[in-house]
Amino acid sequence: MTATRQNNGERTIIPLQVAGCCDNVAMSPKNPRLNEQVKLLSALADPTRLRIVELLSGACDSICVCDITTQFELGQPTISHHLKVLRDANLVSWEKRGLWVYYSLNRDVFEEIASHLSGLLSAAQLAGAQR
Amino acid sequence: MTATRQNNGERTIIPLQVAGCCDNVAMSPKNPRLNEQVKLLSALADPTRLRIVELLSGACDSICVCDITTQFELGQPTISHHLKVLRDANLVSWEKRGLWVYYSLNRDVFEEIASHLSGLLSAAQLAGAQR
DNA sequence: TAGATGTATTGACAGTCATCAATATAGTCT
DNA sequence: AGACTATATTGATGACTGTCAATACATCTA
Numbered sequence: 001m002t003a004t005r006q007n008n009g010e011r012t013i014i015p016l017q018v019a020g021c022c023d024n025v026a027m028s029p030k031n032p033r034l035n036e037q038v039k040l041l042s043a044l045a046d047p048t049r050l051r052i053v054e055l056l057s058g059a060c061d062s063i064c065v066c067d068i069t070t071q072f073e074l075g076q077p078t079i080s081h082h083l084k085v086l087r088d089a090n091l092v093s094w095e096k097r098g099l100w101v102y103y104s105l106n107r108d109v110f111e112e113i114a115s116h117l118s119g120l121l122s123a124a125q126l127a128g129a130q131r
Numbered sequence: 132m133t134a135t136r137q138n139n140g141e142r143t144i145i146p147l148q149v150a151g152c153c154d155n156v157a158m159s160p161k162n163p164r165l166n167e168q169v170k171l172l173s174a175l176a177d178p179t180r181l182r183i184v185e186l187l188s189g190a191c192d193s194i195c196v197c198d199i200t201t202q203f204e205l206g207q208p209t210i211s212h213h214l215k216v217l218r219d220a221n222l223v224s225w226e227k228r229g230l231w232v233y234y235s236l237n238r239d240v241f242e243e244i245a246s247h248l249s250g251l252l253s254a255a256q257l258a259g260a261q262r
Numbered sequence: 263t264a265g266a267t268g269t270a271t272t273g274a275c276a277g278t279c280a281t282c283a284a285t286a287t288a289g290t291c292t
Numbered sequence: 293a294g295a296c297t298a299t300a301t302t303g304a305t306g307a308c309t310g311t312c313a314a315t316a317c318a319t320c321t322a
Contacts, residue, residue: 030182031181031182031185034178034181034182035178037181038176038177038178038181041172041175041176041181042176044172044176044248045169045172045173045175045176046169046279046280047165047166047169048280050162050165050168050169050172051161051162051165053251054162054251056255057251057252057254057255058254064298065298065299066298066299069298069299074280074281074282075281075282075283076298076299076300077281077282077283077284077299077300077301077302078280078281078282079299080299080300080301081279081280081281081300081301082280083299083300084300084301096288096289096299098289098290098298099288099289099290099297099298099299100289100298100299101298101299101300105255107252107255107256110248110251110252110255111252113248114245114248114249114251114252117175117241117244117245117248118245118249120184120185120188120241120245121188121238121241121242121245123188123189124187124188124236124238124241125238177309177310179310195268196268196269196270197268197269200268200269205310205311205312206311206312206313207268207269207270208269208270208271208272208311208312208313208314209310209311209312210269211269211270211271212270212271212309212310212311213310214269214270215270215271216309227269227318227319229268229319229320230267230268230269230318230319230320231268231269231319232268232269232270
């Protein structure tokens, strides 16, 4: 229940759905795609992986692993590990051409998390405006 | 350098800034706010904290810690720990009123990370459209 | 002042993660 | 076939993290 501090020091209970206001705390359903979104955010929450995503975002086309590796002062297996995390989160696609492997951003999946965060922001702005 | 697979099996080097195309891989500067953004993403990349943010996002006003705690099957110190992580990332503000502490979303900081992700998405779409 | 209550902090512990060295795999070239 | 190259995988290790129990702190009330 949402509580409000009163003059006398008591917390008064605000009933559910007051005057068309936003959802009450106790009502908020657990986001069914929570784990999925946490996986996406976790994949992005690393300096190396975020930089890789930025590289892929700014590139014309897919990028060769060899070109990604040279951007970092990290061993090749470490870069390969980070690429695997991005793959497992479905944030990137890979394609093998000869000896080289090329990675590219999965824009649709990437948009999912971006729009979710924007959605939370909108909800907050809406809630703030109703005050 | 960006490499392209040719018929003969060689990787040819594409010069920087080809025909007004997007930035070359080797040119991409290191994002100066990288660590800051990683901290924000790390703060969000946890199921408990993401749910807390969703609660704060959907609420009319700030929310009492006591109301947050009841939403989870976790001890009070654990919730307090997660709130501290969100505070350290500057994602939330807190205010003490009597015995209770109320948390609210820092919309401006939240917007920073949302717009950054959207920006990466736009860049990717732009790059994709130029192909 | 003493007791009660809500929340933050501390310290410990188990689980996860980033990194590296070594190795495996797959493709190319001679 | 054999040498070479690019990348993935495995296993080990130190660092980080989520959780809890115990405690501290601040505020209210009797």
